[in-house]
Amino acid sequence: MPRSTKTKALSKTPTGIAGFDEITRGGLPTGRTSLVCGNAGCGKTLFATEFLVRGAMQFGEPGVFMLFEESPEELEQNVASLGFDLKALQDKQLLVLDQIRVERSEIEETGEYDLEGLFIRLGFAIDSIGAKRVVLDTIETLFGGLSNPAILRSELRRLFRWLKDRGITSIITGEPGEGQLTRQGLEEYVSDCVILLDHRVQEQLSTRRLRIVKYRGSAHGSNEYPFLIEESGFSVLPVTSMLLQHTVSDERISSGVPGLDEMLGGEGYYRGSSILVSGTAGTGKTSFSAHLVDAACRRGERCIYFAFEESQEQFVRNMGSIGFDLGQWVKKGRLLFHATRPTLHGLEMHLVRIHKLVEEQKPDLVVIDPISNFTSVGKQVEVQAMLLRLMDYLKARQITAFLVSLTSGSSALEATEVQVSSLIDTWLLLRAIESGGERNRVLYVLKSRGMAHSNQLREYRLTDRGVDLLPVYVGPEGVLTGSMRLAQEAREAGQAVEQRQELDRRQRELEIKRRTLEAQIGALQADFEHVRRESEALNGEANGRLETIERQRQTMNEIRGGKRSTTSSSGKTRKAPRRRA
Amino acid sequence: MSKSKQSPKPESWDLRLYVAGQTPKSLAAFENLRRICDEHLPGRYTIEVIDLVVNPKLARDHQIVAIPTLIRKLPEPLRRIIGDLSDTQRTLVGLQVSPHEGKSK
Numbered sequence: 001m002p003r004s005t006k007t008k009a010l011s012k013t014p015t016g017i018a019g020f021d022e023i024t025r026g027g028l029p030t031g032r033t034s035l036v037c038g039n040a041g042c043g044k045t046l047f048a049t050e051f052l053v054r055g056a057m058q059f060g061e062p063g064v065f066m067l068f069e070e071s072p073e074e075l076e077q078n079v080a081s082l083g084f085d086l087k088a089l090q091d092k093q094l095l096v097l098d099q100i101r102v103e104r105s106e107i108e109e110t111g112e113y114d115l116e117g118l119f120i121r122l123g124f125a126i127d128s129i130g131a132k133r134v135v136l137d138t139i140e141t142l143f144g145g146l147s148n149p150a151i152l153r154s155e156l157r158r159l160f161r162w163l164k165d166r167g168i169t170s171i172i173t174g175e176p177g178e179g180q181l182t183r184q185g186l187e188e189y190v191s192d193c194v195i196l197l198d199h200r201v202q203e204q205l206s207t208r209r210l211r212i213v214k215y216r217g218s219a220h221g222s223n224e225y226p227f228l229i230e231e232s233g234f235s236v237l238p239v240t241s242m243l244l245q246h247t248v249s250d251e252r253i254s255s256g257v258p259g260l261d262e263m264l265g266g267e268g269y270y271r272g273s274s275i276l277v278s279g280t281a282g283t284g285k286t287s288f289s290a291h292l293v294d295a296a297c298r299r300g301e302r303c304i305y306f307a308f309e310e311s312q313e314q315f316v317r318n319m320g321s322i323g324f325d326l327g328q329w330v331k332k333g334r335l336l337f338h339a340t341r342p343t344l345h346g347l348e349m350h351l352v353r354i355h356k357l358v359e360e361q362k363p364d365l366v367v368i369d370p371i372s373n374f375t376s377v378g379k380q381v382e383v384q385a386m387l388l389r390l391m392d393y394l395k396a397r398q399i400t401a402f403l404v405s406l407t408s409g410s411s412a413l414e415a416t417e418v419q420v421s422s423l424i425d426t427w428l429l430l431r432a433i434e435s436g437g438e439r440n441r442v443l444y445v446l447k448s449r450g451m452a453h454s455n456q457l458r459e460y461r462l463t464d465r466g467v468d469l470l471p472v473y474v475g476p477e478g479v480l481t482g483s484m485r486l487a488q489e490a491r492e493a494g495q496a497v498e499q500r501q502e503l504d505r506r507q508r509e510l511e512i513k514r515r516t517l518e519a520q521i522g523a524l525q526a527d528f529e530h531v532r533r534e535s536e537a538l539n540g541e542a543n544g545r546l547e548t549i550e551r552q553r554q555t556m557n558e559i560r561g562g563k564r565s566t567t568s569s570s571g572k573t574r575k576a577p578r579r580r581a
Numbered sequence: 582m583s584k585s586k587q588s589p590k591p592e593s594w595d596l597r598l599y600v601a602g603q604t605p606k607s608l609a610a611f612e613n614l615r616r617i618c619d620e621h622l623p624g625r626y627t628i629e630v631i632d633l634v635v636n637p638k639l640a641r642d643h644q645i646v647a648i649p650t651l652i653r654k655l656p657e658p659l660r661r662i663i664g665d666l667s668d669t670q671r672t673l674v675g676l677q678v679s680p681h682e683g684k685s686k
Contacts, residue, residue: 101644106660108675111667112609116601116648117633117640124637146647146663 010217013061013133013169016054017047018356019236023221024212028193031167033160035190037174037181038197043208043229044173045070046079047197048135050233051171053084055133056094061169063133064096064125066118068141072097082233096125102145109147115155119162126168134163134170140184149184160189181213192216198224207346210236226348228356235356248272249398253299256291259469260428263445263454269426270450271364272398274391276420278405279430283441284462285404286310288428289367290319290326291466292402297329301364304336304357308373312337323465336361347378347386354390358399366394369404371420387420425449433481440481443469459485594618594626594676595655601648602634606665610649613666621678651675 012026021027028034028051036044052063067075075097076086089095098121125131142152163170172190174182181187187194194213199206209224227236252267261268269275275292277285293303307315315337316327329335338357342350358366368390374383387403394401403420421427427446432439443460445453459470459481473485480488598614600607611630618626633640633648643652653660653676662675 098641100646102646108660108662108671109664110662110671110675111613111664112606113647113649113664114606115646117599117645117650118647120601120633120637120648121640121645124640142646 012218013055014059015051016058017050017234017236018359019225019227020210020234023225023236024215025219028169028171029215029218030169031164032192033163033170033172033190034193034195035174035182035187036171036195036197037176037187039176039199042197042199043227043234044197045075045137046082046229047195047234048137048171048173049075049079049084049086050082052095052133052135053079053086053089053233056089056092061132062094062096062129063135064098064122064129064131065135065137066122066125066139067097067099068102068136068138070137071099081231082229083231084233093129096129096131098122098125100142102142104145104147107145113148113151115142115152115159118155119159122159126166132167132169134168136170136172138173138175140174140182140186143184153184156186157189187214193218197227202346207348209348226346226352228349228352230353230356232356235352247398253400254295255288256293256295257288257460257467257469259458259460260288260443260467263456263458264426264448265451265453267451269400271400272395273425273449274395274401274403274423275426275428276403276405276424277428277430278407280407280432283430283432284460284467285406285430286315286369287319287322287462287467288430289369289402289404290322290324293329293335293365293367294324294326296365296400297326297332297334300334302334302336302361303329303365303367304338304361304363305367305369306354307337307339307369308342309370311339315339321464322462322467336363342373342377345377347374347382350374350377351386351390355393358394358397363399365400365402367402367404370406371403372406372408384420388423391420391423435480436482436484436487438482440485442481592625592656594622594653595629596626596676597629597631597643597652597654599631599633599640599643599645599648599650599652602632604648607649609667610651610665613669613672614651617666617669617672617676621673653677 011030012024012028013030014021014027036047038044049065052065055061055063065075070078072086079086086095086097090097100118100121122134126134139156142156143149146152172186174184174186177183177185181194181196191214193215196211196213198209198211200209201207208227208229210227211224212220212222225236227234249271251271252265252269253271254261254268255264269292277288279285289305293305296303305315310318312330316330319326326335330337336357338353340350340353344350345353354366354368371383371387374386378386391401403424405420424447426448428443429446430441430443432441434440441460441462442457444455444457447453461468461470473480473488596614596618598611600610611628614628618628631639631643633645639645647663649663649665651662651666651672653662660675660677662672666672
């Protein structure tokens with residue numbers, strides 16, 4: 001069945017394996033044979049199985065699995081733990097398992113032969129369900145069972161050609177030999193796509209990695225990609241592109257600490273930004289993350305909390321002591337807690353796990369508490385690279401990342417153990433100030449990109465209602481915190497009382513003085529009135545006397561018979577008192 | 582296909598030859614097998630030729646990979662011989678027929 005040669009670009013068959021289709025930009029080459037090789041236990045069989053299972057379940061492409069090493073029952077059991085029900089797929093005519101057993105001790109070879117039996121079986125299996133995918137795991141076993149490598153080689157060449165002609169997308173697996181990717185040099189025949197799986201242990205931590213050695217006619221990532229085998233199968237960590245092209249949000253989200261929002265331009269963090277809170281031990285870093293988580297859950301958002309120091313119960317209990325009922329969010333499914341020891345697996349594994357959970361849960365907020373612990377499982381450069389990838393990844397998905405970092409006492413405060421400062425958008429620095437026989441906590445915003453933020457140092461306390469921000473006392477004696485601040489405040493309050501009392505006293509004195517003066521004014525006015533009255537009385541007396549004298553004079557004139565001058569004399573008498581007044 | 586049968590003796594040989602179509606190799610294998618059996622197991626063997634092109638399902642059921650394959654079903658235990666049976670000595674070893682046994686009869 002020769003296929004017409006196509007001139008269009010290589011078409012690809014998606015494997016459905018998380019991440020793999022991304023790094024190969026589409027999957028395995030359609031209608032070609034790909035080689036998946038690696039040491040025993042590196043996950044070859046699982047990769048191949050998942051290729052078939054996903055093909056059958058997600059892409060409607062039935063598959064044939066030719067087993068050369070295990071029995072179908074063994075394979076079914078092995079992958080059942082990963083949630084693959086091969087039995088059901090076989091019942092639905094989506095999968096055929098066929099075991100090829102070649103026991104050298106049972107076989108005598110006499111003369112010429114070929115592998116037509118294998119072809120017939122494969123062809124029959126393919127035709128019985130209309131298979132589009134084939135896995136041969138591990139075909140090299142044939143070299144152990146049959147003694148004529150020349151025949152085998154030519155037959156395998158024919159087999160790959162045959163699969164290609166039928167347009168079957170296939171995977172063969174192989175274990176590495178000396179200086180070769182496979183013991184029998186199968187890579188010579190499989191020229192289209194070669195994938196190398198690796199399982200290595202470094203400093204007692206195992207990491208699985210995948211590398212695409214060759215992919216003819218296609219662009220592909222050439223790095224080593226970590227991958228994970230876990231409950232839901234195989235997942236490859238796609239390295240997020242290092243391009244800084246994420247869309248950004250103007251939306252602001254509350255930090256959950258009222259005073260802190262005001263320090264951050266009054267509105268809180270940006271959604272989708274990376275926030276770092278760093279500080280020495282016991283400064284309440286986790287409490288700040290609890291605030292943020294609680295606030296997010298209250299808004300109905302989803303959060304994942306990756307804890308590397310505390311278990312869920314411990315965390316919920318501890319945060320209960322500062323007034324957070326985070327258990328309710330866990331119950332409502334808004335908060336997912338993922339607690340592991342950093343040393344559980346290598347760095348990449350952590351990253352893959354975080355990726356996987358984020359992909360599944362699609363949270364709005366991710367908290368990693370703390371990032372500084374990763375240095376115990378990786379070199380600083382690696383940790384930094386991992387966090388960079390993680391932050392890029394989260395940013396691209398508009399997920400707010402809240403990272404907690406422990407600063408050890410000996411290192412500089414403005415340095416984090418893992419040197420991620422340049423990747424951070426908002427950095428809160430917590431520190432303890434020791435003075436006056438006690439240790440008090442202060443907070444400041446070291447940086448916050450894209451917003452006007454406070455330059456203030458703020459004291460905070462961990463109360464049973466969470467973090468409580470207080471204004472820091474800054475006075476002539478420097479920054480004071482804690483009871484020294486309280487003492488200073490009390491001192492100032494005392495001084496204020498004294499001042500008020502002094503003022504009152506002086507006011508009272510002045511009042512008395514005023515009243516005295518008023519009294520004096522009253523006395524003077526009384527005197528004045530007395531004098532006035534007296535002078536009026538005197539005037540009245542004098543007028544009376546003058547009138548008497550005038551009358552006597554008139555009387556005397558009348559008596560003497562003189563002329564009347566009443567008019568002029570009465571005018572004089574009317575004017576006289578007015579002048580006196 | 583063809584079947585040769587002689588009067589069964591207490592120890593009868595039940596042989597199956599798996600082929601894929603009438604290829605030169607298949608024909609050669611059948612010829613070689615008949616010759617060897619006639620010589621070493623006269624009258625004590627049955628040969629069933631199974632063409633997998635006609636009946637492909639049997640390839641899976643009987644675990645056939647190489648063609649041609651000869652299976653000795655009886656006597657027990659089961660033996661497999663692959664190839665065109667051109668090497669008589671090896672075929673006899675494979676069938677576990679001692680040349681002596683054949684000639685004595």
